[in-house]
Amino acid sequence: MELNHTHAPTARSWIAEANAAGADFPIQNLPLGVFRRAGSQEAFRGGIAIGEQVLDLGALAASDALAGLARQAARAAAQPVLNDLFALGPAAWRALRHGVFALLKEEEGTPGAARADAVRACRDCLVPQSAIEHALPARVGDYTDFYTSFDHAQSSARMVDPAAQVAANFRAMPIGYHGRASTVAVSGQAFHRPWGQNKMPWEAPPALYRPTRWLDYELEVAAWVGQGNRVGQPVPLAQAEEHLFGLGLLNDWSARDTQIWEMAPLGPFLAKSFATTVSPWIVTMEALAPYRTPWRHADEEPAPQPYLTTAANARAGAIDLRLEVWLQTGENRVEGARATRLSQTNFSHQYWTLAQMLTHHTSGGCSLQPGDLLGSGTVSGPAPEEAGCLLELTCGGRAPLRLNGGEQRTFLQDGDTVLLRGWCEAPGRPRIGFGECRGTVLPAIPAPMSSNAQTQEHFHA
Numbered sequence: 001m002e003l004n005h006t007h008a009p010t011a012r013s014w015i016a017e018a019n020a021a022g023a024d025f026p027i028q029n030l031p032l033g034v035f036r037r038a039g040s041q042e043a044f045r046g047g048i049a050i051g052e053q054v055l056d057l058g059a060l061a062a063s064d065a066l067a068g069l070a071r072q073a074a075r076a077a078a079q080p081v082l083n084d085l086f087a088l089g090p091a092a093w094r095a096l097r098h099g100v101f102a103l104l105k106e107e108e109g110t111p112g113a114a115r116a117d118a119v120r121a122c123r124d125c126l127v128p129q130s131a132i133e134h135a136l137p138a139r140v141g142d143y144t145d146f147y148t149s150f151d152h153a154q155s156s157a158r159m160v161d162p163a164a165q166v167a168a169n170f171r172a173m174p175i176g177y178h179g180r181a182s183t184v185a186v187s188g189q190a191f192h193r194p195w196g197q198n199k200m201p202w203e204a205p206p207a208l209y210r211p212t213r214w215l216d217y218e219l220e221v222a223a224w225v226g227q228g229n230r231v232g233q234p235v236p237l238a239q240a241e242e243h244l245f246g247l248g249l250l251n252d253w254s255a256r257d258t259q260i261w262e263m264a265p266l267g268p269f270l271a272k273s274f275a276t277t278v279s280p281w282i283v284t285m286e287a288l289a290p291y292r293t294p295w296r297h298a299d300e301e302p303a304p305q306p307y308l309t310t311a312a313n314a315r316a317g318a319i320d321l322r323l324e325v326w327l328q329t330g331e332n333r334v335e336g337a338r339a340t341r342l343s344q345t346n347f348s349h350q351y352w353t354l355a356q357m358l359t360h361h362t363s364g365g366c367s368l369q370p371g372d373l374l375g376s377g378t379v380s381g382p383a384p385e386e387a388g389c390l391l392e393l394t395c396g397g398r399a400p401l402r403l404n405g406g407e408q409r410t411f412l413q414d415g416d417t418v419l420l421r422g423w424c425e426a427p428g429r430p431r432i433g434f435g436e437c438r439g440t441v442l443p444a445i446p447a448p449m450s451s452n453a454q455t456q457e458h459f460h461a
């Protein structure tokens with residue numbers, strides 16, 4: 001994607017805080033989400049983050065501030081989910097970005113009457129982010145989670161068997177599994193520690209039905225499918241990014257003691273199906289254009305098959321997206337201790353690009369729909385401290401982490417809040433942020449069904 005005036009590092013907004021150094025939402029970003037005033041009965045509708053405000057696309061679509069395709073796109077976004085906007089395709093997404101950019105941009109000199117009216121109308125459409133609540137940005141029909149970090153694949157395999165090699169198929173295609181859309185929720189999700197059949201790797205089968213003891217997070221990038229494709233019509237790699245609306249952050253919560261027991265031979269099932277948290281804002285592919293980087297493999301790695309190869313993907317298929325995981329414990333909250341940063345990494349480490357994931361997903365004829373959600377797979381970098389989950393960071397629970405405030409963790413405890421952050425920055429470019437993806441672990445509900453614990457009590461009674 002070519003750079004244009006909406007990427008100009010010198011562009012400023014008349015919304016002063018959007019120009020502050022380190023702000024997540026400068027005028028070059030303009031991510032979309034769904035919101036309403038917190039605690040209100042208002043309908044959720046689309047909005048665009050700018051500084052510490054949200055531009056209400058419902059109100060903007062009803063004004064005369066936008067025209068043509070930009071206004072049509074704003075109308076499509078003025079709904080409780082953004083699926084209709086996603087379905088309109090890249091020309092409409094671009095028109096909306098460019099229209100809103102023109103409205104929010106600071107201009108030199110005295111504005112003409114039409115410009116002054118448009119800016120006034122735009123000002124009336126602003127709502128402070130501190131006063132809103134979010135909903136999931138789209139109706140998720142299908143959710144697929146990939147497995148595309150070589151470092152994650154290698155070190156997770158070695159947790160179970162120190163001699164394990166990454167399976168041969170990993171280097172041939174982006175591996176994935178079908179996740180559950182029904183439990184995907186927006187940042188702020190709080191869920192009960194799941195029950196499941198679980199056992200420690202050293203325990204003999206069978207596993208027992210009980211609350212998980214190895215609850216983990218996975219740091220991932222969320223890719224939101226924009227326009228879909230028909231059944232039987234794969235999306236060629238050269239067109240794959242035209243089918244992506246934008247990116248967010250995703251936490252693929254995982255019950256490791258269930259996963260280890262259930263995963264062979266068909267892949268993760270209940271270990272992943274109880275909760276998935278996504279960030280509220282979607283950073284568009286156009287906003288990410290200045291932060292693209294080459295997609296490279298070491299010389300000894302096998303060349304991908306032709307359908308997973310283009311010059312454009314090699315030149316700029318990866319994204320220089322910095323990622324962090326923070327943990328705030330229940331005790332931190334009570335005692336006012338700071339959250340602890342558990343790791344930092346970069347999305348450019350992934351073995352496969354998002355375009356390759358989308359193309360491979362459709363390569364057998366599978367149809368993707370607007371609003372479908374793709375998880376990148378855990379993002380772990382080559383250094384041990386760049387790991388994107390606790391299984392790796394604590395060496396399978398053998399090396400506890402020390403937290404601010406003095407606590408230790410191997411896996412998550414009740415009351416823990418995991419926070420994901422992400423941003424892009426490049427020399428001579430503004431920083432654009434992804435906001436936060438936050439989720440909290442609640443205690444397991446007591447005995448949801450006849451459990452081993454109950455059965456044992458029954459026998460002893």
Ligand code: MN
Pocket residue numbers: 145146218220252375377378
């Ligand atoms: Mn995952």
